[in-house]
Amino acid sequence: MSDSDDLITQLVHHPYQAPAGWGAVPPGVFKASTVIFPSVAALRGRSYTAKTGYTYGLRGTPTTYQLEERLATLEGGRFCILSPSGLAAITNVNLGLLKQGDEVLLPANVYGPSADMAASVLSGWGITHQTYDPMNPADLAARISERTKLVWIEAPGSVTMEFPDLPALVAAAQARGVLTALDNTWGAGLAFRAFDFGVDIVMHALTKYPSGGADVLMGAVITRDEALHLKLLKLHGQLGLGVAANDVEFILRGLPTLALRYHAHDAAARQLAAWLGTQRHVTRVLHPALPGAPGHGHWAAHCTAAAGLFSILLDPALRRAQVDAFVDALRLFRIGYSWGGPMSLVVPYELDAMRSDRSALPGHLVRFSIGLEGVADLQADLAQALAQLG
Numbered sequence: 301m302s303d304s305d306d307l308i309t310q311l312v313h314h315p316y317q318a319p320a321g322w323g324a325v326p327p328g329v330f331k332a333s334t335v336i337f338p339s340v341a342a343l344r345g346r347s348y349t350a351k352t353g354y355t356y357g358l359r360g361t362p363t364t365y366q367l368e369e370r371l372a373t374l375e376g377g378r379f380c381i382l383s384p385s386g387l388a389a390i391t392n393v394n395l396g397l398l399k400q401g402d403e404v405l406l407p408a409n410v411y412g413p414s415a416d417m418a419a420s421v422l423s424g425w426g427i428t429h430q431t432y433d434p435m436n437p438a439d440l441a442a443r444i445s446e447r448t449k450l451v452w453i454e455a456p457g458s459v460t461m462e463f464p465d466l467p468a469l470v471a472a473a474q475a476r477g478v479l480t481a482l483d484n485t486w487g488a489g490l491a492f493r494a495f496d497f498g499v500d501i502v503m504h505a506l507t508k509y510p511s512g513g514a515d516v517l518m519g520a521v522i523t524r525d526e527a528l529h530l531k532l533l534k535l536h537g538q539l540g541l542g543v544a545a546n547d548v549e550f551i552l553r554g555l556p557t558l559a560l561r562y563h564a565h566d567a568a569a570r571q572l573a574a575w576l577g578t579q580r581h582v583t584r585v586l587h588p589a590l591p592g593a594p595g596h597g598h599w600a601a602h603c604t605a606a607a608g609l610f611s612i613l614l615d616p617a618l619r620r621a622q623v624d625a626f627v628d629a630l631r632l633f634r635i636g637y638s639w640g641g642p643m644s645l646v647v648p649y650e651l652d653a654m655r656s657d658r659s660a661l662p663g664h665l666v667r668f669s670i671g672l673e674g675v676a677d678l679q680a681d682l683a684q685a686l687a688q689l690g
């Protein structure tokens with residue numbers, strides 16, 4: 301490439317090319333800001349939106365395209381856009397679809413930072429929001445107005461674990477021509493087929509099960525409709541929401557074991573949730589696969605699996621300090637946000653902000669994410685911490 305005597309020129313423009321025909325199990329990892337075009341005509345002729353060529357690292361590389369295509373397959377969609385976190389993917393949807401004067405509807409038990417974004421960022425830009433009761437499709441229908449442009453759905457809410465009547469919520473929005481976006485982090489593409497319910501957009505926090513390692517932050521927005529995808533892709537490009545190739549590599553590495561891990565978390569969580577339901581001080585177990593849990597009928601009608609996530613309600617007669625002491629007494633369950641990783645986690649939540657009517661879920665809520673430790677060990681840990689409540 302260069303007949304220069306300059307050592308650095310020789311290194312930068314080195315003639316050696318690795319042979320074609322490399323074959324290995326993992327896909328290669330390509331890192332780039334600049335992408336080299338063979339000619340000016342190629343530079344002028346390429347568009348990143350079609351995924352038929354490369355233009356600039358931020359707009360996609362073989363590495364990001366491979367993950368996007370796999371995630372579209374996982375969720376049953378046609379298009380996928382990666383963002384640097386689940387919350388950034390939610391931002392991509394909100395800012396891509398909402399403008400001043402519009403309104404977005406959120407379930408009352410919505411992922412907390414999503415509500416915070418609506419209350420601060422969106423409202424500052426003249427986009428209003430309302431929360432609806434996810435367990436009452438009529439309440440959603442009643443809140444839809446001319447200004448409603450987007451309805452977010454979670455199945456189930458990831459703290460209260462209430463599983464909604466998904467088809468009824470989607471139908472309420474569709475009846476008024478309003479787009480629906482489902483946060484499918486819990487279902488992970490495995491518990492149910494989100495697009496079969498007619499949702500327009502699926503958001504997946506890859507930070508949870510696809511990563512599986514409690515190490516990578518990433519989010520995805522998956523769609524079936526091309527025009528909708530291009531609208532979201534345009535905003536994504538304008539905001540500069542790129543992801544790092546080495547982070548994508550971790551997710552690509554995690555995908556083949558996604559189902560194995562998901563079902564293992566599921567089996568362990570169901571066992572522990574059922575056992576907790578028999579324990580003193582535990583007044584209710586909020587796990588959608590357990591009979592009696594809120595929305596169990598909807599879960600049973602629509603799902604073939606569940607995530608390793610559930611909550612319990614502890615006796616309202618307990619003082620908050622006692623609940624905190626119970627959580628502090630756990631040894632294998634570590635205190636921390638997120639889920640989907642190998643280590644079991646626990647967080648006590650204040651429900652007041654999530655439900656205007658607390659009477660449906662009385663007591664102190666504690667959420668567990670079941671990791672991959674031995675179930676007997678986790679049960680023993682819960683037993684010793686519960687014993688401390690007296």
Ligand SMILES: *Cc1c(COP(=O)(O)O)cnc(C)c1O
Binds near residue numbers: 411
């Ligand atoms: C974690 C999570 C998100 C956000 O994902 P981050 O990558 O942590 O930003 C969104 N929705 C749900 C339901 C989540 O659990």
